[in-house]
Amino acid sequence: MNENQEQPLKERQRGPVTLRRDRSSESTTTDQRLLDARGPSDWVHTDPWRVMRIQAEFVEGFGALAELPKAVTVFGSARTKPDHPEYEIGRKLGGALAEAGFAVITGGGPGSMEAVNRGASEAGGYSVGLGIELPFEQGLNPWVDLGVNFRYFFARKTMFIKYAQAFICLPGGFGTLDELFEALTLVQTKKVTKFPVVLFGRSYWQGLYDWLHDSVEAGGKIGAKDMQLLHLTDDIDDAVRVVQDAYRAWEQVH
Template identity: 85%
Template sequence: MTVDESTDYPEHPREKHRGPVVLRRDSRHEDSTTDQRLLDARGPSDWVHTDPWRVLRIQAEFVEGFGALAEVPRAVTVFGSARTPRDHPEYELGRKIGAALAHAGFAAITGGGPGSMEAVNRGASEAGGLSIGLGIELPFEQGLNPWVDLGVNFRYFFTRKTMFIKYAQAFICLPGGFGTLDELFEALTLVQTKKVTKFPVVLFGRSYWGGLYDWVKSTVYGEGKIGEKDLALLHVTDDIDDAVRVVLESYKAWEDTH
């Protein structure tokens, strides 16, 4: 499969999100994000008095997310860089992974953005699977990519991260930056502490992830900071069939216990 750059590509204008609100083209909006305004302690003292009301917005965001995703079938969350160009081999890889998950009967969940996330959504949608995007309010990225079939936009990272975990049976991490690393280690922590069970984490791309895995094995495990079972939570591969096999085996083991 090759990347299709034909003129019928479903582009959309640059847009910004304020939770469920979409701002496109020249719509005026604030430069800061909701997360930034929540976490930044600086500013007028009357900001403190708005915090109780923020709780209602946070509650509403959880309700919206749970409501939108409650009927989602088994799914896999795939992370990867928003900076991956469409003509990059990793974009094509993302499309193939999205398609493979669809053929295996899994919905594909991504952050809904461009780059590798778009590629996975595109592959899943083109293969007839369910393509899900969980977007986030950011000052420098456009909204949900046009290959998302079911999309939810979030103001708060912690709400969105809950949805990534709650509605997925596995994580696949394509090469990515800080956001991908954040989700990777949060997932590992939740599995290690048994907050979630039977949740494999696949690192796709030995050349990219190999150095990190070697460091975890030689230093973190080598110095006794994690156990042998913790190290086994990570699976590094370059093979799509192998990645899907890990997901399927873990899902079957989970089914056998429920």
């Protein structure tokens, strides 16, 4: 690199705070400091004050998203490269949801999240990103129109559910699986209703789907109706149809 050429700027989010250059290399996150029980006993004095920060995150999230139109939360891997077919699928999915009148909500990061935000933004839709403080991910992708950064996973998870009418899961890792099973649990226990969960990408999700059917359901750990909470597809129009049908059913109740 030419010495006159600018070096890429290191950047990391800490809740609503942006850290750059040397400050971006802090080794711990707010969630870690809250949940890690090891260390000195000063947590007795600091934890009550953390409640105020947690409360502030909920207030900020509720305030920012209160007037959001009908929306769909889409999850997927942050590691998906822009030249990967899954990126283009995410982009088309974001555009299709926007054209159907839905805002899209993602984790605001790179990869499949960026693709969905990009597709929605390019289609003239509402593109939302809910970021999280992590030691290995940078800030919100440039296709986010409305972004909120969180310190605590549990506050962010609430926003993903509260302001969406459906979940669509593109191929992803632990984070996607975490959100998938949390959503299924909330629907199964009727904490949320009329809330479809779509697994997009048969070749990726079929093994998990079969295991749930052949082992978990067959072993009596879930019921046949629980399997019906999942919709497996390779078709963008089909995914959007499932979302629209569920939203119409929700409207009839409300």
